[in-house]
Each structure stands twice: as C-alpha cells, then as structure tokens.
Amino acid sequence: MKIILATSNAHKFAEVKKILKNFELYPLEEFLTPFEIKENGMSFKENALIKSKAVFNAISKEKQKKIVVLSDDSGLCVEALGAQPGIYSARFSKQGTDEKNREKLIKKLRKLKLSQSKAYYKTAIALSSIWGDFCVQATMHGKVICKERGSGGFGYDCLFIPNHFDKTLAELSSEEKNSISHRFKALDLAQILLRILARNYG
Ligand code: ITT
Numbered sequence: 312m313k314i315i316l317a318t319s320n321a322h323k324f325a326e327v328k329k330i331l332k333n334f335e336l337y338p339l340e341e342f343l344t345p346f347e348i349k350e351n352g353m354s355f356k357e358n359a360l361i362k363s364k365a366v367f368n369a370i371s372k373e374k375q376k377k378i379v380v381l382s383d384d385s386g387l388c389v390e391a392l393g394a395q396p397g398i399y400s401a402r403f404s405k406q407g408t409d410e411k412n413r414e415k416l417i418k419k420l421r422k423l424k425l426s427q428s429k430a431y432y433k434t435a436i437a438l439s440s441i442w443g444d445f446c447v448q449a450t451m452h453g454k455v456i457c458k459e460r461g462s463g464g465f466g467y468d469c470l471f472i473p474n475h476f477d478k479t480l481a482e483l484s485s486e487e488k489n490s491i492s493h494r495f496k497a498l499d500l501a502q503i504l505l506r507i508l509a510r511n512y513g
Contacts, residue, residue, distance in 0.1 A: 312512040314505070315342055317366040317382040320401075322465035323494070327383065330489055330498045334505060342378075343369055350384070355398055356446050359384035359437035367439035379440040379508055381501070385493060387467045389455055391428035392419055400466070409466050416470065417457045430455040430471065432493040436501045442511055445504050449496030464488060 314336050316324055328336050339345055348365045352358040362382035370378055386400030396403035396416070404411035420428060431452045438445045453473040461469050461481030469481035473491055480488050489495050 312509045313337055313378050315339055315366060315370075315378055315380045317348075317362050317380050319345060320465075323383050323385075326485070326489060326492075326494055327381070327498065329485065330495055331502070331505075334502075334509075336381075339366065342374070350398075352384075352398070355384045355386065355433055355435035356437075356448060358398060359435035360439075360444055360446055363437040363439035364444060375441055377512065379438055379505065379512075382437045382439075383434055383494065383497075384437070385432065385434040387416075387430060387432050387455070387471065389416065389420075389428050389430040391423055391425055392416075395419075397433075413459065413467060413470055416455065416467065420455070420457050425457070427454050427456045429453075432467075432471065434493040434497040436494075436497040438501060438504055438508070440508050440512075442508060445501075447497050447500040447504070449493050449500065451491060451493040451496070 314334050316327055316336055317339055318324055324338060348362050350358045350361060352361050359382050362384065363380045367380040386397050388394040388397050401407060404415040431450045433448065433450045435446055435448045451473055453471055455470045456472060459469040460479045463485060464481045469479050471480050
C-alpha cells in the first residue's frame with residue numbers, strides 16, 4: 312500500500328514523512344500533476360476530507376487499488392481573537408505568506424493591548440481509500456506571544472509556546488516538536504487506521 316500525501320506545503324510533507332517513517336509515503340507530484348482544490352469547507356475536518364477525496368478521485372481506478380490518500384488540514388486558533396485565524400491560517404493575510412500571516416496576528420493582538428493569548432493548533436488528518444474515507448483530529452494547547460523567537464518549524468511556530476514549555480516551537484528541535492504536536496497526535500491515531508487499511512489492501 313502506497314500513501315500519497317495530498318499537500319502542497321513542503322514543511323507539512325517533511326513532518327508527516329518523519330512521523331510516519333514506517334509507511335511508504337509519496338508526494339502528490341509523483342502520481343498526479345498538482346491541481347487546485349477549493350478548500351471551501353467550514354471546518355478542518357471538512358477541508359481535510361475535501362482534499363483527500365479530490366486527489367483520490369483523480370487517480371485511475373486501477374491505481375486506487377494500491378493507494379491511500381492522506382491529507383492534513385490544520386491551523387492556529389487564538390482565544391483572544393475568537394479562534395481566528397483557524398481554518399484560514401494559511402491565508403490570514405492578503406499575501407498569504409507565513410511572515411505576513413504572523414505580522415497580522417501580532418498586529419491584531421497589539422490592537423487589543425495584549426502581549427500574549429491562549430491558543431491551540433488543530434490538525435485534521437483525512438484518509439481516502441477503496442475502503443472509504445476517514446478523519447481523525449488532534450490539538451496542541453499553549454499560548455501565542457507577540458515577539459518572534461527561534462528559526463525552526465514553519466508558519467506560526469516562532470510565536471507559539473506549548474503548555475509546559477518555555478520555548479516556542481521554533482526554538483525546539485524537530486524531534487521535540489514532532490513528539491508533542493497536533494500533527495503527531497493526529498497521525499498517531501491515523502496510524503491505527505493505516506495499519507488496518509494495509510492489512511485490507513493485502
Ligand atoms: P495544503 O492545503 O496544500 O496541505 P496549506 O499550507 O494551505 O497546504 P492548510 O490549509 O492546512 O495547508 O493551512 C495550514 C496553515 O496553518 C499553515 O500554512 C500554517 O500557517 C498553519 N500551521 C498548521 N500547522 C502548523 C504547524 O505545525 N506549525 C506552524 N504553523 C502551522
């Protein structure tokens with residue numbers, strides 16, 4: 312059984328590949344020419360399933376017999392901002408770059424005269440297969456601060472301090488992040504499904 316990771320985000324691909332080291336994982340481009348998928352769901356779960364189903368349905372029936380498509384929809388929810396940016400995390404700012412998204416987040420918190428806020432990351436992992444579609448979700452709680460710290464990770468990591476830590480995710484090693492993250496916890500659950508699917512695929 313081959314797993315295609317339906318993402319255009321290279322950072323996500325690298326994290327998922329490290330966490331799912333016991334599975335055969337391939338980037339989307341090895342099987343298909345990447346195409347635009349409208350993420351118009353109202354939740355992480357809906358968007359993750361939209362992505363995995365769109366890619367699975369684009370694969371030929373013959374190839375589908377050997378393939379599971381895995382997608383990740385994730386984002387940061389900030390308590391003081393009413394859970395924004397949430398499902399819009401990747402396109403929070405007009406430009407949609409990690410840097411501009413962080414700038415907008417800091418600006419919004421400063422406008423509220425806050426230097427930090429409780430926050431959580433959420434990931435929905437969806438699997439599409441000949442045995443059906445599945446989705447599991449997980450969170451990582453902590454706080455966001457208004458000053459960037461560290462150079463690891465991606466996205467909002469240099470602003471996010473997980474509970475029980477005094478470093479941002481960007482100051483932790485990738486192994487440390489991958490042992491506590493929303494993505495790790497969701498993939499830990501997804502592995503149960505993947506092992507069952509691998510047995511069923513034969
Ligand atoms: P794909 O849809 O192609 O997978 P994307 O980057 O558009 O790529 P999402 O729609 O799921 O993916 O948005 C995820 C955004 O949430 C991402 O761009 C970051 O801004 C943020 N994010 C998610 N997980 C993160 C993490 O572990 N560390 C930092 N930021 C994260």
